[in-house]
Amino acid sequence: xxxxxxxxxxxxxxxxxxxxxxxxxxxxxxxxxxxxxxxxxxxxxxxxxxxxxxxxxxxxxxxxxxxxxxxxxxxxxxxxxxxxxxxxxxxxxxxxxxxxxxxxxxxxxxxxxxxxxxxxxxxxxxxxxxxxxxxxxxxxxxxxxxxxxxxxxxxxxxxxxxxxxxxxxxxxxxxxxxxxxxxxxxxxxxxxxxxxxxxxxxxxxxxxxxxxxxxxxxxxxxxxxxxxxxxxxxxxxxxxxxxxxxxxxxxxxxxxxxxxxxxxxxxxxxxxxxxxxxxxxxxxxxxxxxxxxxxxxxxxxxxxxxxxxxxxxxxxxxxxxxxxxxxxxxxxxxxxxxxxxxxxxxxxxxxxxxxxxxxxxxxxxxxxxxxxxxxxxxxxxxxxxxxxxxxxxxxxxxxxxxxxxxxxxxxxxxxxxxxxxxxxxxxxxxxxxxxxxxxxxxxxxxxxxxxxxxxxxxxxxxxxxxxxxxxxxxxxxxxxxxxxxxxxxxxxxxxxxxxxxxxxxxxxxxxxxxxxxxxxxxxxxxxxxxxxxxxxxxxxxxxxxxxxxxxxxxxxxxxxxxxxxxxxxxxxxxxxxxxxxxxxxxxxxxxxxxxxxxxxxxxxxxxxxxxxxxxxxxxxxxxxxxxx
Numbered sequence: 001x002x003x004x005x006x007x008x009x010x011x012x013x014x015x016x017x018x019x020x021x022x023x024x025x026x027x028x029x030x031x032x033x034x035x036x037x038x039x040x041x042x043x044x045x046x047x048x049x050x051x052x053x054x055x056x057x058x059x060x061x062x063x064x065x066x067x068x069x070x071x072x073x074x075x076x077x078x079x080x081x082x083x084x085x086x087x088x089x090x091x092x093x094x095x096x097x098x099x100x101x102x103x104x105x106x107x108x109x110x111x112x113x114x115x116x117x118x119x120x121x122x123x124x125x126x127x128x129x130x131x132x133x134x135x136x137x138x139x140x141x142x143x144x145x146x147x148x149x150x151x152x153x154x155x156x157x158x159x160x161x162x163x164x165x166x167x168x169x170x171x172x173x174x175x176x177x178x179x180x181x182x183x184x185x186x187x188x189x190x191x192x193x194x195x196x197x198x199x200x201x202x203x204x205x206x207x208x209x210x211x212x213x214x215x216x217x218x219x220x221x222x223x224x225x226x227x228x229x230x231x232x233x234x235x236x237x238x239x240x241x242x243x244x245x246x247x248x249x250x251x252x253x254x255x256x257x258x259x260x261x262x263x264x265x266x267x268x269x270x271x272x273x274x275x276x277x278x279x280x281x282x283x284x285x286x287x288x289x290x291x292x293x294x295x296x297x298x299x300x301x302x303x304x305x306x307x308x309x310x311x312x313x314x315x316x317x318x319x320x321x322x323x324x325x326x327x328x329x330x331x332x333x334x335x336x337x338x339x340x341x342x343x344x345x346x347x348x349x350x351x352x353x354x355x356x357x358x359x360x361x362x363x364x365x366x367x368x369x370x371x372x373x374x375x376x377x378x379x380x381x382x383x384x385x386x387x388x389x390x391x392x393x394x395x396x397x398x399x400x401x402x403x404x405x406x407x408x409x410x411x412x413x414x415x416x417x418x419x420x421x422x423x424x425x426x427x428x429x430x431x432x433x434x435x436x437x438x439x440x441x442x443x444x445x446x447x448x449x450x451x452x453x454x455x456x457x458x459x460x461x462x463x464x465x466x467x468x469x470x471x472x473x474x475x476x477x478x479x480x481x482x483x484x485x486x487x488x489x490x491x492x493x494x495x496x497x498x499x500x501x502x503x504x505x506x507x508x509x510x511x512x513x514x515x516x517x518x519x520x521x522x523x524x525x526x527x528x529x530x531x532x533x534x535x536x537x538x539x540x541x542x543x544x545x546x547x548x549x550x551x552x553x554x555x556x557x558x559x560x561x562x563x564x565x566x567x568x569x570x571x572x573x574x575x576x577x578x579x580x581x582x583x584x585x586x587x588x589x590x591x592x593x594x595x596x597x598x599x600x601x602x603x604x605x606x607x608x609x610x611x612x613x614x615x616x617x618x619x620x621x622x623x624x625x626x627x628x
Contacts, residue, residue, distance in 0.1 A: 007157055008172040014152045015173075022145055030177040031248075033149065034255060035135040037170045039119065040153045041259045042078045043086035049077040069126055077261060079126050084119040090154050096143065112146045113139035129263055133254045170259050174216060174252070190215060190292040190349065191384050193428040194394070195222045198290050198347035200437045201376060201396050205230070206237040207287030210339055212274040213332075214242030214266065217253035219290040224262045240264030241280045243272040275300050275331060276308045283310050286339045288346070295351035295392075297328035305331060310338040313367045317360040329354040330361050336397065337368065343400040345375075352379070352391045355576040366574040369566055372406040373397050376440060379578040381415035383426045391415060395576075402444070409569065410443040411578040412436065412561045431457075431541040438545060439561050442554035450552040457481070457542035464535050481542045488536045495529040559585025 019029045053071055057064050069079035082088055093099050097110040103118040104125070120134040138146060153169075171192065195218045204223050211219045220242070224234035240257065242264055244250040250268030257264050267279040274293075302318040302325050305311070316330040325331065329351055336346045354361070355377065368374060375398040383389050414436060418426040428436065434453055441449040461484045468491065502522050509515045548557050556562040562581045572580050 007155075008169055011152060011155075011169060012173065012176055015149060016176075018145055018148055018152075022141065024140065026177060028140070031135040031251070032138055032141070034170065034173060034177070034252070035120065035138075036116075036149055036153055037173060038134070038255050038259050039084070039089070039116075040086050041170055042080060042084075042123070045077040045261060046072070046080045046085065049075045078123060078258065081122045081126065083115070084122040086150075086154065089116065089119065089150055094143075094147075111139060112143040113141055116146065116150075127258070129266075130254060130258055133251050135251075170256070171221075174256065190218045191427060192218065192222070193433060194292070194349060194380065194384060195219055195290075196433050197378070197394060197428065197436060198349075198396075199223055199226050200433060201394075201440055202288055202290065202345045202347045204238065204288050204345075206232070208239050208241065208282065208285060209288040209290065210241045210243075210280065210282050210286045211289070211291050212243045212335060212339070213291045213293040214244045214253050215249050215292065217242065217256040217264075217266075219292075220253075220257050220262060220264055221260050223288075223290070224257075224260055235262060241282060242266040243274050243277070243279045244268050245270070245273045274335060275328060276304045278308065278310060283338055285341055287341060287344050289336045289339045289344065290347050291332070291336065292349040293332040295329065296353075298324070298326050300325040300328045300331065310335045312338050313364040315360070316364065327357075327361075329357070330364050333368070333395070334364065336395075337371075337373070340397065340399050344397075345399070346395075346397040348395055349380075350393050350395055352393050352577075355393050355578075356580075362574055365576060366570075369409075369569050369574060369576070372401065372566070373399050374409050374576070375401060375405075376410045376412065376443070377576050377578050378412045378436070379415050381418055381426060383424055384418075389424070393576075393578075405444070407565050407567075408443075408563050409566075409576075410440065410561065410563055411581040412439060413559065413578040413582045415579075417560075429537070429541070431538055435541060435545045438549070439554075442549060442552065443563060447552040450549065454542070454546060454552075457538070457545075460538055461535070461542075464531075481539055481546060484539045485536070485543065488532060488539060492529065492532045492536065495525055495532055499525050499529065556582075557585075558583050 015033055019026070019033075022029070049072055050067060052075070053067050054064070057067070059065065072079040092112065092115065096112050096115060097108075101109045101115060103109050103114065104121050109115050109118060116138040117136040120136050124131045124134055141149070175192070198219070199222045204227060206227075209220070209223055211217075214220070220240045223238060223240075227234040227237050240262065242250075242253060244253060244266065245268065247268045250266055250272070253266050254264075257266075265280065271277055272279050275297075299322075302315055302323050305325060306315055311331065311334045313330075313334055316325050316327060318325055332348070333350065333354065336348050340346055357365075374395075376394075376396040378394040378396075380392045380394060382391050384392065414428075417428075417432060417436070419429045419432065421427055434456075438450050438453050441447075458480070461481075465484070465487065499522065502518060502525065506515060506518045506522065509518060548560070549555065554563070559582055562578075562583075564581045568581070569575070
């Protein structure tokens with residue numbers, strides 16, 4: 001069984017090692033490497049679609065009709081001329097100059113970099129939306145370095161897992177580059193868990209989607225996945241529009257959506273500055289608006305912003321001396337509302353300070369709340385961004401709220417609900433995203449969807465234990481997940497004991513064959529332990545949800561969620577800060593000495609962290625010894 005997480009990490013490590021050897025910066029290296037992954041993914045989709053088309057290809061005069069580029073467009077895949085296919089690049093001779101190859105203009109190609117540049121030009125010729133977008137600076141690499149990079153992304157494991165996994169590898173690299181490049185003009189990659197939360201709450205089905213600060217296109221990609229998962233074709237159901245002032249980021253966006261089989265109308269440069277331009281003329285016409293705009297932008301020209309419109313609640317505060325808006329947050333908030341049609345929904349990331357800012361911001365917020373279209377507000381904790389550590393908020397508008405919810409707003413404080421990725425980065429896991437979404441379902445009265453999620457947890461656990469041939473008896477009540485938790489703790493303990501025993505045996509064995517056999521068994525046990533740890537996390541998330549909402553009845557939960565009325569918001573001075581409504585979690589008095597218990601918890605935590613670090617070091621060492 002191939003571990004996709006390990007494969008992603010191995011690919012990154014290999015490519016980054018080559019970057020270091022080349023003395024190129026991450027900024028120089030980012031686009032060409034993403035371009036190679038783009039080529040690999042495009043080829044995987046090409047082969048998959050080609051095989052599908054050939055199964056039902058008509059014949060004429062005893063010959064199968066050739067496949068054309070239009071056949072691929074209908075399947076949301078790029079048609080690749082032969083010289084743009086990854087297999088062609090992989091199998092080129094070492095001496096490219098001696099091969100006598102000609103480029104798209106009939107000129108000789110003397111290096112591998114020129115051949116890859118030519119592949120990009122051939123794809124741009126076939127795909128109008130990519131014209132002038134793909135990287136064509138591969139001559140910055142030596143032939144030997146570029147050949148190594150091409151081979152890195154041609155590993156057999158990728159084909160064994162399946163072509164679509166390249167899309168995930170692409171996202172992984174985009175994520176890593178976002179963290180490394182840390183551009184001065186803002187984050188160009190919105191963390192996937194925040195994007196997923198926005199898409200999950202808005203639930204796009206069909207229509208026009210605008211992201212007026214689209215960065216690398218994450219909103220489009222996740223929307224495409226959501227729509228495709230519902231059984232519809234995203235390219236047919238949705239029309240994607242984007243604006244992105246920074247042209248480099250717009251290039252990433254076009255590549256990103258193309259590599260995921262999507263197409264969109266993306267505008268960049270000065271005409272795409274959303275403060276001064278509605279580049280697609282979409283005011284009042286959007287079914288969905290999603291965005292992660294730059295926070296707290298100052299020195300916005302008030303006169304130009306006013307002339308550009310889309311400010312139904314008026315301008316934010318203007319400095320009369322300079323004629324500038326000192327903070328652009330409420331311009332963005334106004335735009336997102338103004339772009340919506342009468343049934344539109346918006347979801348966006350915003351600086352936490354905007355939920356409670358004063359003066360003109362407060363007046364705009366009051367008018368906004370009075371529309372009844374503010375739907376959900378979510379507080380997000382620190383370290384969700386790769387280049388920012390500050391908390392943020394997610395805002396949701398719904399211009400077609402149910403009548404019984406028109407006077408209601410759901411507040412969720414999720415600042416203390418997250419998964420730690422590393423010392424500087426947090427995220428919401430897939431199950432945590434589902435749990436947060438379940439709160440929204442219950443607020444909307446969609447109890448059956450909550451029950452379906454609880455059933456999904458049961459199925460996940462039963463399936464996992466079923467593979468172990470373990471018979472876990474469960475009562476049909478809220479304690480069932482507690483039984484699963486006890487069982488998985490037992491499994492984890494058994495795996496850890498077996499790993500410890502086997503590690504001792506490996507050290508004592510002299511014969512190479514027997515030693516390698518034990519090392520293989522050890523790797524399998526360590527992978528099984530990792531799976532058991534994941535299952536424990538899943539069960540804990542099931543307990544987190546069902547302990548709060550039982551069979552599916554919404555409750556205000558102190559410190560987590562509350563449904564407030566517009567009157568409640570008025571009483572709070574028109575604040576939209578979730579913490580002002582949900583309060584602090586009720587811990588109660590359990591009769592335990594607080595300071596003594598904190599010492600015990602600290603001691604336990606220190607011990608667990610030390611044990612965890614020890615296990616990870618042992619696992620890493622074993623993997624290195626086995627060459628994995």
